[in-house]
Amino acid sequence: MADVQPLRGLRYAHDKVQDLSSVVTPPYDIINAEAQERYYQRDPYNIIRLELGQQTPHDDELNNVYTRAAALLSEWRTQGILHMEEQACYYLYQQVFSAGGQNYTRTSLLARVRLEPWSARVVLPHEHTLKKAREDRLNLYRACAANLSPIMSLFEDPQGRMRRLLASYAEQPEISFSDEDGVERRLQPVRNSEHIALIQDFFRERQLYIADGHHRYETALAYRAELEEQRKTLHPEDAANFTLMSLIDVDDPGMLVMPTHRLLFNLGPDALQKLKETELARFFDVEHLEALADEDILPHLEKAGRERTAFILKTAQDTLLLRLKAQGQTHMESSEHTDAWKRLDVAIAQRLILEETLGLRPEDMTAGTHVRYSHDAQHVFSALVNGEIQAALLLNSTPLRQVCEVAQADDRMPQKSTYIYPKLITGLVMNPLW
Known part of the structure; x- marks a missing residue:
């Protein structure tokens, strides 16, 4: 199904940039203005100048973040700051990190993947995108004609075939460095022609699930459509038919999905009254946990969630454990969404608590x-103590298998359903579209 090909990656030249940690950044969509300025100051060749350039009061159609990115990309290639791989290859990309007292190694394969429309059911989405973000990325596409950062996608490999094939490449990585968050990044090209053929054959039988990067994928589709219209025809092997992806086994032991808690504020007196046991008991069994220390709340929630869907609703006065009961499940069944969506903790929280109980709309x-x-x-507990928020709805993390199930059902998950940690790095390998 999926056409996963090696690429001639565009990379920082080691003789020009010895410290890669000084030139890479997280993905553009999690970089705030303070971090943007920090990356600007860190190194004159930091990828931030291409990926998320700074605007100026004098920007116009001929001089703006996109035209400056294009000029810098050309300049860095001319100066030898960036060089293109001599032969097409895959890249083993590993992230080694610690979280919650545990050590993780997440393994992925960087490759260029043939673009397919959603209707082809080769690459499957699980969330909607925003028009403004798509327009920004498309402008950058037009200017630079390159994928500066990879899309994170998942694949299924229950026999562990890809994991075994890539194991030998993990032993002595060509590149190894730690970023500002202490995450070690390892990169090793896969140039063996036999292994390249095996990898291509493996993915021809696979569907891919986008885990992070829906905007970038839709931008790639839009860019290709523009070129097809301009040129009247596009050769099947034209680089614009592909996009850069980091492909990860859905069962990879290094996959860490963090829960995304809901912080509630600006609620009126009537809404606050609905966050009481009498109202919540309509859908949930409610248990008071006032004696539970903050550090024990998430372990308690995780344990409760193993038996049935559970949340903890915390205000300055109450700590309530909410466990879904039959009436709540019945109400979820009335939704027009698919069964896969109805089983999601985030969907249950949104429909039964935020919408039905509090009366909030999706646009809110x-x-x-x-x-x-x-x-x-x-941060959530501190925000409650400081009065920054009125209540917090604490959730368990969403299993990645559920992400795949929703995508298979051609449904879309609620906003902020997953947060995979750590994010992929930008600037390690780029995919030229020329």
């Missing part, structure tokens, strides 16, 4: 007028 959650999101429970 998208606009950020009443709901914010955080992966850091300590």
Whole structure:
């Protein structure tokens, strides 16, 4: 099904840039203005200048973040700061990190993947995208004609064939460095022609599930469509028919999905009254946990979630464990969504608590007028103590298998359903579209 090909990656030249940690960044969509300025100051060749350039008051159609990115990309190639791989290859890409007292190694394969429309059911999405973000990425595509960062995608490999094939490449990586978050990044090209053929054959039998990067994928589709219209025809092997992906086994032991908690604010007195046991008991069994220390809340929630869907609703006055009961499950069944969607903790939280109990609309959650999101429970607890928020809805993480099930059902998950840690790095390998 999937056409997964090696690429002649565009990479920083070692003789010009010895410290890769100084030139790479996280993905553009999690970089705030402060971090953007920090990356600008870190190194004159930092990828931030291409991926998320700074705007100026004098920007116009001829001089803006996109035209400056294009000029810099050309300049860096001319100066030898960036060089293109001599032969097409795959790249073993590993991230080694610690979280919650555990050590993880996440393994992926960097490759270029043939673009397919969603209707082809080769690459499957699980979320909707926003028009503004798509327009920004398309402008950058037009200017640079390159994928500067990979899309994170999942594949199924129950026999572990790909894991065994890539194991030998993990022993002595060509590149190894730690980023500002202490995550070790390892890269090793896969140039063996026999292994390249085996990898291509393996993925011809696979569907791919986008885990992170829906905007970039839709941008790639839009860019290809533009070129097809301009040129009237596009050769099947034209580089614009492909996009850069980091392909990860859905069962990889290094996959860490963090929960995304809902922080509630700007609620009126009537809404706050609905966050009481009498109202919540309509859909949930409610248990008071006032004696539970903050550090024990998430372990308690995780344990409860193994038996049935559970949440913890915390306010300045109450800590409530909510466990889905039959009436709540029946109400979920009335949704027009698929069965895969109805089983999601985030869908149950949105439909039964945020929408049905509090009366919030989906646009309220998208606009950020009443709901914010955080992966850091300590930040949530501090926000409650400081009065920044009125209540917090704490969730367990979403299993990646459920992401695949929703995608297979051709449904879309609620906003902020998954947060895979750590994010892929930008600037390690780029995919030229020329």
